[in-house]
Amino acid sequence: MPSNAITCTLENRLCRLTLNRPEKLNALNVAMFEDMAAHLDRLDYSAVGCLVLSGAGRSFCAGHDLDDLAAGDESGRAERIENGFVERLATLPFPVIASVRGHCYTGGLELVLAADIIIATETARFADTHAKFDLVPIWGLTQRLPRRIGMSKAREMMFAARSYSGLDAMAMGLVNFAVPEAALEAETDALCADILANSARSNREIKKLLDQTDGLSLAAGNAWELHHSPGHGPEFSVLIRARRAAGAG
Incomplete structure (x- = not known):
């Protein structure tokens, strides 16, 4: 059974998949990927019109849990689970919306790049910090980020490891639109309602x-x-x- 580090609900054809580890800024570990996969395994896809991916608390996701990463896995099992889930998220048959506030760093950025549409608060912070820690992406970042924002801007984000606001992210095409902090849930729900009103x-x-x-x-x-x-x-x-x-x- 999945732990409470991930929650998943389905109501009126709207599925909400939520990272629920706010005390760690929803930093990702292997168990969370396994939990997300387990929730999707039990989900009746035919009953879903739209899925919203979000994070509980003040941040969407601060990235991969570095303690989990440092523990290592010589077998490569963790990498297969994590990469496999991101690919599964990207290829779900229905629209996937990422709703972002606070941090959206590195692993979190790779998750939202698997969504069809990204909504963020104006003050959200986006960054790829692989190079800060002598890491190289394995969840598709080098493929999805250039396709979303263009090669030159993607190189800037990856090489310099700078952070960008939600407004910056909207200007570069990383997010579809940026909204005031207090409006994020309402704007996300409104977009989902428009999607669900269609075939x-x-x-x-x-x-x-x-x-x-x-x-x-x-x-x-x-x-x-x-x-x-x-x-x-x-x-x-x-x-x-x-x-x-x-x-x-």
Whole structure:
């Protein structure tokens, strides 16, 4: 059974997966990754329209727990568990939203880069500190960060290990938007409500097409979409009739 270091709830098709180790600023260890995986194992994916990843307390995640990291694991088991979960998070079939306040450092940054959309407070702090501790990423940072913000800015973040505010992160395209501290939960809920108001089938198929064509040329991507898009869903006609009946045209 998962410990209380991770909580997971599902209500009205909204899943909330929360890092719940606030006394350690939600610093990550292997057990937390195992707990997150166990929660996803028990989750009924067909009942989920959107997942929110967040951290309890004043910080999203201060990074990998350095005590846990220093303990070492010569077998490589920890690395496989951690990397495997980040990849699993990135490939969930439904939209994933990361909601960030406070620290979002290194391992925490790698987690949020696996989300589809990132919302942060204006005062959140983002950083990659691998180089400060003679570490090299293994959870996909060198691949996902340049794709999110561009190669030159990613090199700056990784080489200099500087921290950036939520507003800085929005300007560089790391987060979709930054909001005042007091508005984070409301803005996150509003975005999730907009997503959940739409077709879950459409969102899943759109995400699948985005993932399948990532890295393709425009021509190749267009061809893939043409031949692999499922097009109309079973609710299309019903929704059109309802719209017309409501006088929306």
